[in-house]
Amino acid sequence: MPASAPRTRLRPRLRSLRGRVTVLVTLLATVLFIPAGVAAGLLARHALVNAAWRQVRQEAAVAAADVRRGELARAVIPRVSGVDLIQVVGPGRVVLASSAAARGLPPLAGTMPTSQDTVRDVQACAAPPAGCMRISAVRVRPTPDSPVVYAGRRVPGRLSTGIFDTLFAVQVVALIGLAAWGAWKVTGRMLRPVEAIRAELAAINVNDLSTRVPEPAGQNEIAQLARTINATLNRLEQAKGGMERMLDQQRRFASDASHELRNPIAGLRLLLEDTQLDLERNDLPATLDRALEDIDRLQAITTDLLLLAQLQADPPTSVQRIDLARFVRTEVSRRTDRHPVQLDLQPGVTVDAVPTHIGRILANLLDNAQRHAETTVRVNVRASGHEQRNSAELAVSDDGTGIPEADRERVFERFTRLRAARQRDPQGTGLGLAIARTIAQAHKGTLHVADSPIGGACFILRLPSAPQSADECSNDRDEAH
Numbered sequence: 001m002p003a004s005a006p007r008t009r010l011r012p013r014l015r016s017l018r019g020r021v022t023v024l025v026t027l028l029a030t031v032l033f034i035p036a037g038v039a040a041g042l043l044a045r046h047a048l049v050n051a052a053w054r055q056v057r058q059e060a061a062v063a064a065a066d067v068r069r070g071e072l073a074r075a076v077i078p079r080v081s082g083v084d085l086i087q088v089v090g091p092g093r094v095v096l097a098s099s100a101a102a103r104g105l106p107p108l109a110g111t112m113p114t115s116q117d118t119v120r121d122v123q124a125c126a127a128p129p130a131g132c133m134r135i136s137a138v139r140v141r142p143t144p145d146s147p148v149v150y151a152g153r154r155v156p157g158r159l160s161t162g163i164f165d166t167l168f169a170v171q172v173v174a175l176i177g178l179a180a181w182g183a184w185k186v187t188g189r190m191l192r193p194v195e196a197i198r199a200e201l202a203a204i205n206v207n208d209l210s211t212r213v214p215e216p217a218g219q220n221e222i223a224q225l226a227r228t229i230n231a232t233l234n235r236l237e238q239a240k241g242g243m244e245r246m247l248d249q250q251r252r253f254a255s256d257a258s259h260e261l262r263n264p265i266a267g268l269r270l271l272l273e274d275t276q277l278d279l280e281r282n283d284l285p286a287t288l289d290r291a292l293e294d295i296d297r298l299q300a301i302t303t304d305l306l307l308l309a310q311l312q313a314d315p316p317t318s319v320q321r322i323d324l325a326r327f328v329r330t331e332v333s334r335r336t337d338r339h340p341v342q343l344d345l346q347p348g349v350t351v352d353a354v355p356t357h358i359g360r361i362l363a364n365l366l367d368n369a370q371r372h373a374e375t376t377v378r379v380n381v382r383a384s385g386h387e388q389r390n391s392a393e394l395a396v397s398d399d400g401t402g403i404p405e406a407d408r409e410r411v412f413e414r415f416t417r418l419r420a421a422r423q424r425d426p427q428g429t430g431l432g433l434a435i436a437r438t439i440a441q442a443h444k445g446t447l448h449v450a451d452s453p454i455g456g457a458c459f460i461l462r463l464p465s466a467p468q469s470a471d472e473c474s475n476d477r478d479e480a481h
Contacts, residue, residue, distance in 0.1 A: 022187060085153060136152070322353055350392070
């Protein structure tokens, strides 16, 4: 266990990106620095050897010049630092003069330069205390009896070269360690934002998507990753909000639908059970008529509910180009209403929509206006917006009591019926205006309530205008004339 514990602690670090990058950089540094260190050591040794040969040659040349001038005494004084073994050897290999370090030593080398080759370099080993030396031999004069000057320096021992090699090895190890430390620190600094992002993401749960990860400055990959994560969280939060609103609407819709369906079903059941208990005393035709009325109400509610579900689930299909003026005139002509409908229709106002859906909106708005009007219902069609071509507007007005400001949004909620509506039409479902607004929104339009110019309520439908071709513009001008 004690031996495996450090290995276990090391594994998570090696699995991390930071540990892997550090190991990779260390391996690369090892591969690069060791050959570089060996090469540098060899070059340094070569440079030192060359420097040693230059020094002994220089010292030998200086001593030879002194001999030619007759200035050399028996005690030779070295002139070049590091070269202390100097001898002047005459014919018969007699030592004529020497430095203090070479005093009493036999000739340093057996090499004798010739008159044609006056300078020779040689590495020789002699008995202690001279040992192995690098020697430069210079012939003073080309004559046969010319003396020879030997200048030499001892070759460094293994101890000195070992220190030299150790120094380079320490430098290589230090560079590799510095590379590993730098890779660990730099990688940790670079990955610090990633760790912050990971920590924030780990703290986020589905119940709270408002938290955002920190975004580092700059345009590098980590900053782009943080911005992408925050954008994704924004979309998730919006989707969650939309899903919660949809689920809330579905729960409210199911509650309202069950409430509205329960009453006619309960009334129908009570009617049939009462009739069943006493068939002779109850008027069967009247019972059947009342049952059919309840069934008609149930059928109307279910039809409206199915239409609402279809509008919310699928976008409008079978879209056609509709001239609103012609469409409204045709639809109104098919109706038989309690109050006459006044038309104020601007020609050439077109929309791209599903005709049955627009017909349903118009029918619901006209039914609502006829139910509340005192004497007059008016329908207006015109173009509105910038250059009169941005949107098409259809307004249905009545001269009834109007809708209070506080209830103008509430009337579009499902199964919402104000007191006046319940009094005028007890059999209504409360879904007509909700269906009308849902259709408008499905066609990227709006439906709202405003004050009527004739005294009651005015429902205004706005839809995006369809682009007109040249032929349509020509027809509009002809109709205007």
